[in-house]
Amino acid sequence: MKELSFLQILKDKMITPVFQPIVSLRDGSILGYEALSRGPKGKFESPVALFEAANTHDKLWKLEQICRTKALEAANELQIAGTLFLNVNPNIMQDPKFKTGFTKAYLKNYDYVADNIVFEITEKEAVDNIADFRKTVDNYKAQAYRIAIDDAGAGYSGLNMISDVRPHFIKLDMQLIRNIDRDATKHSLVKSMCDFASMSNTLLIAEGIETEGELLKLIDLGVHYGQGYFIKRPLANPTPLDEAFLTIVKNANTKRNNMPGVRISDVTIQSICTRLPTLHPKTSINDVHKMLRDKATLPGYCITHHNDLVGVITRHQVHAKMSGQYGYSLYAKRPIKQIMNTSFLAVAHNTPIDEVAKRAMARTVDQLYDFITVTKDQQYLGIVTVKDLLETTIQIEIDNAKHLNPLTELPGNVLIERELESCLHNQRDYAVLYFDLDNFKPFNDLYGFEKGDLIIKLVATIMKATVSKEHFIGHIGGDDFIAIVNSHEVDDLCQMMLTMFDDAVPQFYHEEDVRRGFVTTKNRHGIEEQYPLLTLSIAGIVNESFTTTYAIAEQATALKKLCKQRPGSNFISTHHAGVLS
Structure with missing residues (x-):
């Protein structure tokens, strides 16, 4: 053909x-x-x-x-x-x-x-x-x-x-x-x-x-x-x-989602848990001694019976019993259950690592550096060494610090993106609040960048003071901020923040500008123009169904545009009927 x-x-x-x-x-x-x-x-x-x-x-x-x-x-x-x-x-x-x-x-x-x-x-x-x-x-x-x-x-x-x-x-x-x-x-x-x-x-x-x-x-x-x-x-x-x-x-x-995120309290101990072989209570101390000698990196063993955790034995404990003039003859043939520690630190798999760290550091000096056992449904899951626990905690803090805004010390865009993804993935009850300053550029041009930075810090301070610690606040950049909170508290929370902002703003202006209610400065075309005093606009996305963070941002942009058309400080959300077509 x-x-x-x-x-x-x-x-x-x-x-x-x-x-x-x-x-x-x-x-x-x-x-x-x-x-x-x-x-x-x-x-x-x-x-x-x-x-x-x-x-x-x-x-x-x-x-x-x-x-x-x-x-x-x-x-x-x-x-x-x-x-x-x-x-x-x-x-x-x-x-x-x-x-x-x-x-x-x-x-x-x-x-x-x-x-x-x-x-x-x-x-x-x-x-x-x-x-x-x-x-x-x-x-x-x-x-x-x-x-x-x-x-x-x-x-x-x-x-x-x-x-x-x-x-x-x-x-x-x-x-x-x-x-x-x-x-x-x-x-x-x-x-x-x-x-x-x-x-x-x-x-x-x-x-x-x-x-x-x-x-x-x-x-x-x-x-x-x-x-x-x-x-x-x-x-x-x-x-x-x-x-x-x-x-x-x-x-x-x-x-x-179980790995390091925005807060240490969000990371569970399961994410850094290692499952190691366990011992039967009747295993001889001499056999355990040989196994630890052959595997120099093992910190010790958990002892289980039908997967129930009954005790732990550390390398140091075995060595202490088997050393000395009579150690071997006294303990070699005995079962490990006779010397195992039954007062050990065991934590559930979903315990936040910051809580585990506090409990580990609260142990007595002789047990301070013993490994931590992790359980799920009250059965053995694995262990975490103190070294791994501290290294993970430090690394999370370092990673988070790299993504904090240097001016406000609030999480920046990388951490904001991760938190929004978590909202979408877990489909939890939430409201995303986007904050934007109105007339900020004229204020910055007239009063200078130092005062402009003080206004940005003011918004961050108000957010830190009003949003509870279990919720999220972040600094997108410039005069844009974000908060992720429970949907049922949105209206009261936003009203409180707007009131606090409006009460605080006059102190950043000259008395004469406050009396007039506006400032005069050149616009981008070099022509003098009157601008109102600083106000705050908040756009709220409340329990909307989205598949991407981009879709959330698009909706927020439309809401902010509506909000900024209104005089003064305002809050508007998808929860309010008739806001968006």
Whole structure:
């Protein structure tokens, strides 16, 4: 059979769309699908071959148009839910035919709206005019389309593209993901991208995940989404995700959520527990002595009977009994139960490590450095050494200190992101409060940065004084703050903070400005303008159902915009009827 030519394929529109899921690495839910294209069997089945031929024949626009149309038609026919990711050449986006063709009316034909479409722009393609391209991208953003930078890490201009475009998503190239669980350099690069994403409100998608090891490492690093053959191959008719994959994601996140987080009190002793072999009470002391001699790193043993913990024996205790002139002859043949310690420190698996540390340090001097036993359902689970306990506690404090805002000493964006992820993952009763100062720039310009810093510290002080210690407060940056509290106390708490702020603000102004109720300073165009005194706006997201922290931030932005339109200090929330359509 004669091989079909590229031009014949193009003329007959012989393109088949396939869809690959993009999946949350937090809970396995499907964010959406990337639409990919395949040609007919043979030379042009591969998308690489198709697009190379399109370039050769100067038919790139035509091929992309067919691919997009076929993808939208198939997605509509298959009733594919969620977000649809469409690949677009950055230079094609600026083409007048694309601008006039890809409209909301066009999307309506396929039952799609703009905010369900993400344009994937590959960084491998050089942009002819970056200034014009930025305007084009901003235009699409204004219409509610979202933007993804594709193949990040595959080219040399990626960072420039990211900083110019400010995308909603960054897709990490598969070569950066390949063997990331065994490559320290790739691990460090992706970790830095995770930190950047947290600070810039960008979502990361790891492409080309092919092994369980890669998946687990990406979950551990905090990458938001993933796609690849290990999750699901591209299919013309997508099928549900495999239960085995979902179980891996669930188990990995359960483990991650038990590891160091925002507060030491959030970390349970189980997360650093090591399960070691146990002894039967009748094991001879001489056998235990030999085992400890052969395994020099063991701190000792737990003694169990039917998995019930009945005692512990430390290396020091065994050595003390077996040494001396008569030690061996007296104790060698006796069972270990005769010398085991039955007054030992045992803690439940879900005990916070700060509480364990306090109890460990409260022991008598002779037991101060003995290992701690961990139980679950009152049965042996494992042990934790004092060394591991102290090292973990110190490391959490160091990690947290690195992510504190230096001005307010409140958690910054990395820890804020982690706390929000915890809210989404655990689906707990919560309210997220976003704080923003009104007219802060004019105050800063007129009174100087030192006084501006005092105002920022004032907000932090008020938050620390009013939000209880078991809840979370953080400093996003500049004059933006966040608090995560119980939903039932939102109204009273916000009113209290607004009152405290309004009462304190006048002392930061000259008396004359306070009497007038405004200040006069130049705006950004150099023209003098009157500005009201500082006020505080609080936007509250109360018990809303979200799948991503990005969605929470989007809702908060809309609320803050409404709140700031009102005069004076105000609080507005999704809990108040009629706030948002």
